[in-house]
Amino acid sequence: MCVLHVIPPLLGLTAGPATPSRRxxxxxxxxxxxxxxxxxxxxxxxxxxxxxELVESRETMVRVLADIPQAGDDLDSIQTDLLEPAFRAQLADAAALPFGNLLVQLDELRGGLARHSSRSLLGGGGFHLMRYPPGAKFMRHRDEEPAMSEPRRNSISFLLYLTPDDWSAADGGSLVVYDASAAPRELPPTAGSLVIYDSTIEHEVQATRRERHLISGRFRESDADWSRRRQEEAEARRGSIR
Ligand SMILES: O=C(O)CCC(=O)C(=O)O
Ligand SMILES: [Fe+2]
Structure with missing residues (x-):
């Protein structure tokens, strides 16, 4: 996989606030x-x-990727700091931020998830622009390893598919999620769909037969909050069994 750290080029998208209904x-x-x-x-x-919104996000993705050398047959994952408000603030022309309006909405989503899940989600986190060429897949993995300890941990992951509108089963590229469902769930990367999951849930991507674009993001917690929350959840489970 090709992982590059880039200062994103400034592209002409306005960063208007999310409207009240959208909020x-x-x-x-x-x-x-x-x-x-x-x-x-x-x-x-x-x-x-x-x-x-979908059309603009797709166009932005294609424009940003066009400026970056591609790895060829393998999938490209371009790592950016765009989810980090401090990083955005230091950009000279905040009104011309790529994905501006989307980033405002993702800030809102982070706040909502923090409130509703009682997680102390931090600002920032990964915001990866991903391109799968035909034939590419992603092996089974977790976005956060429960056994590892780091100052900041991935807490909640999201995937936003910027695929063509006419994606069909024949195109492959389904996300397979190993969550609490009785059997692994196969989710086609439908255009504009957003998948939100705990970063410790295992998942993989089946081989795609068509170029496949998405934004893969992470909201993080501090390790101390993560460990405390896990312990509280385990105690609550024990309490409910008793
Ligand atoms: O391409 C996908 O649908 C999933 C990507 C993924 O698992 C990741 O970025 O960690
Ligand atoms: Fe993943």
Missing amino acids: ADIDSLAARAAAAMRDGFAHVEQGWLSGD
Whole structure:
């Protein structure tokens, strides 16, 4: 996998605030995702991005990737700090930030998830622009290893698919999630869909037959908060068994 750290080029997208109705939608989404995660499931929100927002995000993705050398047959993952408000603040022209409006909405989502899941989510986290060429796949993994300890841990992951509208089963590239469902769940990368899951849930990507674009992001916690929360959750489970 090709991992590059880039200062994203400034592209002409405006970073207007999320509208009040959109904010209410995001809070409701956060509540539903937090409830799913509490029960050990990934949450899938179909059509989270649609219309102009989806088109603009796809165009931005293609423009940013066009400026970066590509690895060829392997999947490219371009790591950016765009989810970090401090990083965004230091950019000369904040109004021309790539993914500006989307980033504002993801800040709202982080706040909503923190409230509804009682996690002390930190600002920033990974914001990866991913491109799978035909034939690429991603082996089974977790975005956070429970056994490891680091100052900052991935807590909640999200995947936002910027695939073509006419993605079909024949195109492959499904995400397979090993969550609390009775059997692994195969989720096609439907355009504009957003998948939210606890970063410790295992998942993989089946081989795609068509170029496949997405944004893969992480909201983080400090290790101390992560460990305390895990312990409290384990105690609550023991309490409910008794
Ligand atoms: O490509 C996908 O659907 C999943 C990507 C992924 O698992 C990751 O970025 O950690
Ligand atoms: Fe992953």
